[in-house]
Amino acid sequence: MSTVKQEYDVKKHFLELFRENRSVIDSGSAPLMNKQREGAIEEFERLGIPSQKSEKYRYADINGVFNPNLSKSFGVQKVSFNIHDIFECDIPDLDTNLILLVNGRYFNKEEPLRELQGGIITGSLARASKDMPQIVEKYYNSAASTEDDSLVALNTAFAQDGVFIYLPKDAVLEKPLQIVNIMIHETDLMAQHRNLFIAEENSSAKVVVCDHTLSPNKFLTNGVTEIYAASNSNFDLSKIQNEHNGSAQLSHTFLEQESESTVFTNTVSLHGGFVRNNMFVRLNGEGSENHTLGLYLADKTQYIDNYVKIDHASPGCSSRQLFKGVMDDQASGSFNGTIVARKDAQKTNAYQANNNILLTDDARINSRPQLEIYADDVKCSHGSTTGQLDENAMFYMRSRGIPEREARLLLMYAFAYEVVNQIHVKPLRLRIDDLVNKRLRGELSRCNNCAMNCE
Amino acid sequence: MQMLKIKDLRVTIEDQEILKGFNLEVNAGEVHAIMGPNGSGKSTLAAVLAGRDLTVTGGKVLYNGEDLLEKSPEQRAKEGIFLGFQYPIEIPGVSMVNFLKTAVNELRESRGEKPLSASDFLKLMREKKELVEIDSTLTNRSVNEGFSGGEKKKNEIFQMAMLEPKLAILDETDSGLDIDALRIVANGVNKLKSKERASIVITHYQRLLDYIVPDFVHVLYDGRIVKSGDKDLALLLEEKGYEWIKEEAGA
Ligand SMILES: Nc1ncnc2c1ncn2[C@@H]1O[C@H](COP(=O)(O)OP(=O)(O)OP(=O)(O)O)[C@@H](O)[C@H]1O
Ligand SMILES: [Mg+2]
Numbered sequence: 001m002s003t004v005k006q007e008y009d010v011k012k013h014f015l016e017l018f019r020e021n022r023s024v025i026d027s028g029s030a031p032l033m034n035k036q037r038e039g040a041i042e043e044f045e046r047l048g049i050p051s052q053k054s055e056k057y058r059y060a061d062i063n064g065v066f067n068p069n070l071s072k073s074f075g076v077q078k079v080s081f082n083i084h085d086i087f088e089c090d091i092p093d094l095d096t097n098l099i100l101l102v103n104g105r106y107f108n109k110e111e112p113l114r115e116l117q118g119g120i121i122t123g124s125l126a127r128a129s130k131d132m133p134q135i136v137e138k139y140y141n142s143a144a145s146t147e148d149d150s151l152v153a154l155n156t157a158f159a160q161d162g163v164f165i166y167l168p169k170d171a172v173l174e175k176p177l178q179i180v181n182i183m184i185h186e187t188d189l190m191a192q193h194r195n196l197f198i199a200e201e202n203s204s205a206k207v208v209v210c211d212h213t214l215s216p217n218k219f220l221t222n223g224v225t226e227i228y229a230a231s232n233s234n235f236d237l238s239k240i241q242n243e244h245n246g247s248a249q250l251s252h253t254f255l256e257q258e259s260e261s262t263v264f265t266n267t268v269s270l271h272g273g274f275v276r277n278n279m280f281v282r283l284n285g286e287g288s289e290n291h292t293l294g295l296y297l298a299d300k301t302q303y304i305d306n307y308v309k310i311d312h313a314s315p316g317c318s319s320r321q322l323f324k325g326v327m328d329d330q331a332s333g334s335f336n337g338t339i340v341a342r343k344d345a346q347k348t349n350a351y352q353a354n355n356n357i358l359l360t361d362d363a364r365i366n367s368r369p370q371l372e373i374y375a376d377d378v379k380c381s382h383g384s385t386t387g388q389l390d391e392n393a394m395f396y397m398r399s400r401g402i403p404e405r406e407a408r409l410l411l412m413y414a415f416a417y418e419v420v421n422q423i424h425v426k427p428l429r430l431r432i433d434d435l436v437n438k439r440l441r442g443e444l445s446r447c448n449n450c451a452m453n454c455e
Numbered sequence: 456m457q458m459l460k461i462k463d464l465r466v467t468i469e470d471q472e473i474l475k476g477f478n479l480e481v482n483a484g485e486v487h488a489i490m491g492p493n494g495s496g497k498s499t500l501a502a503v504l505a506g507r508d509l510t511v512t513g514g515k516v517l518y519n520g521e522d523l524l525e526k527s528p529e530q531r532a533k534e535g536i537f538l539g540f541q542y543p544i545e546i547p548g549v550s551m552v553n554f555l556k557t558a559v560n561e562l563r564e565s566r567g568e569k570p571l572s573a574s575d576f577l578k579l580m581r582e583k584k585e586l587v588e589i590d591s592t593l594t595n596r597s598v599n600e601g602f603s604g605g606e607k608k609k610n611e612i613f614q615m616a617m618l619e620p621k622l623a624i625l626d627e628t629d630s631g632l633d634i635d636a637l638r639i640v641a642n643g644v645n646k647l648k649s650k651e652r653a654s655i656v657i658t659h660y661q662r663l664l665d666y667i668v669p670d671f672v673h674v675l676y677d678g679r680i681v682k683s684g685d686k687d688l689a690l691l692l693e694e695k696g697y698e699w700i701k702e703e704a705g706a
Contacts, residue, residue, distance in 0.1 A: 092569075258557075390544075390546075392544045392551075393544050395506075395507055395508075395528060395546040396543070396546065396598075397549075397554065398506065398527065398528035399505045399506065399531075399538050400530055400554070400555075400614065401529050401533050401558045401562045401565070401616065402491045402529060402533035402554075402558050402561055403529050404527070404529065406557060406561070410546075410554070410557065411546070413548070413549075414546065414548025414597075417548050418548065425674075
C-alpha cells in the first residue's frame, strides 16, 4: 500500500468553508458581528496561517495544530445531554455567576441577557449585539487587531457568539463571574468563540475563565477576548487552562486601559497539548496599571507559548509581567514579552520577569524579552532565568530527612506559589493551589468531577 | 558503643585534595570538638558525613557498623545524623512549618510511627521553640528567608531539637551568636546529651566549650587531625593560636 501524503492547505480550506457556510454562520450570529466578516476573511486571505518565519510565531508550529479531521459546526447546536449531569464546578465556596460556553457557543442561546446588581449585564454576545447595539458596535472588534495576526481575523470571520459582560459606570460586581469553556463532541472539533468585556468608569469586577475538555476527541480552540477598562475601573481576570493533551488552544486577549484603571490577568496553564496565549495590552490613559501574570506547568510533549505585548501609549503608567514555568519530560515552550514605551509615554514604569525550571535535559524553553523604548524618562527592568532546582536547597532539605522527590516538589511548589498567590478569588486560589500541587506530583489534576481522564 | 568510625578518608574538590587521610572514632555518649584554621577542611568533613555529593577518593566511614557513604542524605537523616550548617540555606516560598512537618513525619514514618496530627505537631513546635527561645514569628516565615545571621544559627538548633538526632554535627553554630544565644545553643546541645547520642562540635572559640564540655578536642589542619586532647587543648589553642601546631605538623 502506498501512502501519498496529501498536503493540507489550511488557508484554502477556511476560505472555502467560509464561502460555503456564510449564511449559516450569519444566521447563528448577529448583524453587528456579521458586518465584520467580509473584511476579516480578506485579511485572513492576505496573511494566511502564521508561519514560523514570522518573529511572533517563531517557536510555534501553528500550521500543525490545524488538521483536516477537525469538524466545524455553525448550525444550531444539538446538545443531546444535560450539561449539569456531566459538569459541575465543585470548588467549595466558589460562589459565582456561572456562564457556560459549549464548543465555543453560548450554552443557552435563547436565554435573555441577565441583569445583575448595579445594572451589570451578562449574556450571549450575539444577543447583546441585538439588544444593546450601540454599546456593542462601539467596542466590538476595535481593540482586536488583525494587523499582523491572521488568527484573529480568522476568528472575526467565523465567530458566532461568546460571552458579553457590561459593567456600567460605578457598578461593582461582588460575586465573581465564572465562564466555563467546555469542549465536548463525538468527533474532533474546532471552535472559535468571541468575548467582549466592558468595564465603564469606576466599575469593578472579577472574572474567572476555566477551560475544560469533557470528551477525548481532539479539539482546537481559536478564541478572542476583547476587554475595555475605562477610567478608574478595576478588572481582574483569572484563566485556568485545563484541557486534555489532545487539544490545542489559541487564545488572543486584547486589553485597552484608560486612565487610573487597574487590571490584573493571571493565566494558569496546567494541561493542554498545544497552548498559545497572546496578550495585548494598551495603556491608553495616564496612571493606568497593568499586571499580567502566568504560570505554566508542562510535561510529556506539551507545548506552551505565552506572547505578551504591553504598549505604554500614555505617560505615567505602570506594568508588570511575571511568568513562571516548570517544564518536565520533553515539554517545550516559549515566553516572549515585549514592552513598548511610546515617545510621549514619560514616567513609564515597566517590569518583566520570566523564570523557568527545566526538570530534564529534553525540556526546552525559549525566553525572549523585548524592549522598544522611545521615551526617555522610563523605568524599565526585565529579567529572565532558566535553570534547574537549587542544589543547595535540595541538599538542605534532604539532610533533614526529606526525600529527594519530596524536596523537589517543595521547591517547585514554592516556585509556582508566587504566581498562584496572586489569584484574587480566594476559593479559586485554594483550588489552583491544590491543582498545582497535584500537577507537580504527577497526580491527576483535573478540576471537575469529570469521569474522563484522557491525557 | 562505637557509633562512627572514619578511616583514612580522602575527599577531593575540583582536583584539590581537601581531606587527606582523616581518622576519627566517636562512641555513643561522647562530645567531640573539632577546631582548626580556616580552610582546613572542617566543613568539608561535615558535608561529606551528611551526604553532600563530594568525590571521595579513599577511606571509609562506618556508622553503626554500616557503610555511611553509600547512603542518601535523607537516609542518613533517618538514621539519626544531623548537620547544623555553617551557612544555613534560605528557601523562599517553603514555609518553616511545612518544611519541618515534612521532615518530622518522614523520620517518624521511617521508625514505623504514625505521622503527627496537625495539633500535635504544633504542640511539639511550641515546646521546642520555648526550649531554644526562638522568636515565634520566625517559624511563620519561609525557611531562613531574611533571617539574621544569629537567627539562622538558632534555627539550626531549633531543627535539631525537633528532629532529636543520634549524631549531631554542628558546624560553627556558635559563630555570630550573641552571648545569650550562645548559652541557648549550648543548652540545646546539652539537653540532647545522653548515653545513646553523640555530637561533633566544630568551632573556632573556646568559649562555647565552657558550656558544652567536650570529651575530646581535635585539631584539624590541612586535611587531617594533627593533635587530639581533652578540653584543655582548647584553652591552649585560645592562648597560643595555631602556629605551634602548624610547626609541629610540618616538622
Ligand atoms: N565547592 C568548592 N569549590 C572549590 N573549593 C572548595 C569548595 N568547597 C570547599 N573548597 C575548599 O576546600 C577547603 C576547605 O574548605 P572548608 O569549608 O572545609 O574549610 P573550613 O575548615 O570549614 O573553614 P572555615 O573555618 O573557614 O569554615 C578550602 O580551601 C575551600 O576553599
Ligand atoms: Mg567551615
